[in-house]
Amino acid sequence: MEARSEGELYRLVIIGGGPAGYTAALYAARAGLHPLLLEGDEPGGQLMQTTTVENFPGFPDGVQGPELMQRWREQAQHFGAEIRAETATRIDLSQRPFRIEAGGREIAAETLILAMGASARRLGLEAEKRLTGRGVSTCATCDGFFFRGKRVAVVGGGDSACEEALYLAKLAESVTLIHRRSELRASRILQERVRAEPKININWNAVVEDIYDVAAGKVTGVALRDTVTGERRELSIDGLFVAIGHVPNTALVKGQLELDEHGYIRVKGTGPGATATSIPGVFAAGDVQDPFYRQAVTAAASGCQAAMDVERFLEGSSFHDWGLAGTGSAADAQR
Ligand SMILES: Cc1cc2nc3c(=O)[nH]c(=O)nc-3n(C[C@H](O)[C@H](O)[C@H](O)COP(=O)(O)OP(=O)(O)OC[C@H]3O[C@@H](n4cnc5c(N)ncnc54)[C@H](O)[C@@H]3O)c2cc1C
Known part of the structure; x- marks a missing residue:
């Protein structure tokens, strides 16, 4: 030897x-x-x-x-x-x-x-850390299956976010794409596919400020802030996919x-x-x-x-x- x-x-x-x-x-x-x-x-x-x-x-x-x-x-x-x-x-x-x-x-x-x-790039929220693997994910291919027939959101506006949203649209009841700007950065073809997918709804000019519900140990919604008006609103979802690179x-x-x-x-x-x-x-x-x-x-x-x-x-x-x-x-x- x-x-x-x-x-x-x-x-x-x-x-x-x-x-x-x-x-x-x-x-x-x-x-x-x-x-x-x-x-x-x-x-x-x-x-x-x-x-x-x-x-x-x-x-x-x-x-x-x-x-x-x-x-x-x-x-x-x-x-x-x-x-x-x-x-x-x-x-x-x-x-x-x-x-x-x-x-x-x-x-x-x-x-x-x-x-x-x-x-994976993260949003940097405490709740994100606590709920990763419990409704917060960075991989639709890995975790999309757990959200069949459920409401999910994807954060991001680039190619990966659009790909994740399109993948999830095949499984989930609805997909909300949350993007901080008023237009996507993704390639034109992906943007067209996203816009043509009836299950995907885009929430423009929005950033995630908090994720609920850490105490329950699962995702029930997110708090969003409008980047233009500063207004805060809530969105009920069962899963959050962070696709910001x-x-x-x-x-x-x-x-x-x-x-x-x-x-x-x-x-x-x-x-x-x-x-x-x-x-x-x-x-x-x-x-x-x-x-x-x-x-x-x-x-x-x-x-x-x-x-x-x-x-x-x-x-x-x-x-x-x-x-x-x-x-x-x-x-x-x-x-
Ligand atoms: C939450 C989550 C869920 C996932 N679920 C699935 C799933 O269900 N199915 C699936 O197929 N994939 C899943 N993935 C993706 C999968 O985990 C990755 O594709 C896979 O782990 C990549 O393996 P890797 O060995 O290349 O790197 P990693 O798993 O990233 O491992 C990198 C290693 O390098 C070490 N390292 C880094 N820098 C240094 C250094 N300077 N010195 C010494 N060591 C260092 C780290 O400590 C770590 O041990 C998931 C990923 C995440 C984040």
Whole structure:
């Protein structure tokens, strides 16, 4: 068996303890890479903020987000992944091995998987925090099903808000789009679809000032303030979807790696090396590189791909030839 590390030199360090990071750790550990995973200040990632997850395959009756993540973490540890509840405070990608500062120490890594996720932008209300997972959501694909035949509202005016509203219109009794301006920022085609959808009603020039009812532990309505007149009014709803954007957690690698205009890490995208970034040996998985799907199962899938890409990279296969390269690697042998 290979040495786990030389001092603090690891063959693979994974940054992020969500679905992408834990899956990468599980695959890399089973492949004998003895990975170190730093899980930061939200061990388990975004699913720790939710209650029932109904769309993760293998759980016909649903599973609680924290339970799923706890079991996922244990599975990675079971195969030998070393998991530390530490946050990377500095990442230096200027040379290999890469250098990571965490817990007051420096760690060197031959390869890196960045899986720091993304954070949904929030309204910043206390009630929003308390009611997240209890009627307040940032993901219609994840939670829309819980609001079949109910009244929901979506906050936002961009593409995501319109997409969320259109998705929810297929399930909910009514959808109110709450937007602080008098026109939407979304693309013309989405605006047209929203306007053509009879279930969607737009509440212009309005901001959410409060969400009810924290004491009851569920959403029953919101207090809105008119941004033009200052008038306050209330709206009765059963669910509130906040769709005002996501921020990828890429501050530590900004200026070192190629990011897109919204700060997501750019990856190659398809085929072997799909998770490769602009720096050889650095791979990215999950929401940190995915502005579109943002699901646990897609994050998990890219975590698996990243671990297999790392394996091939460490085996020395020519990275740029992967599109043409044949089979027969250890990655294939694991299947
Ligand atoms: C409330 C809610 C409900 C959801 N419900 C569903 C659902 O029902 N079904 C579904 O498929 N998806 C759901 N999602 C989306 C899903 O949770 C995400 O798509 C998924 O968690 C992304 O996984 P990830 O591993 O890429 O990142 P994340 O889950 O965001 O994990 C990121 C990890 O990186 C760590 N990290 C960040 N910075 C550092 C650092 N500097 N050092 C070390 N670690 C760091 C964090 O602590 C965290 O552990 C939901 C999301 C939310 C917010």
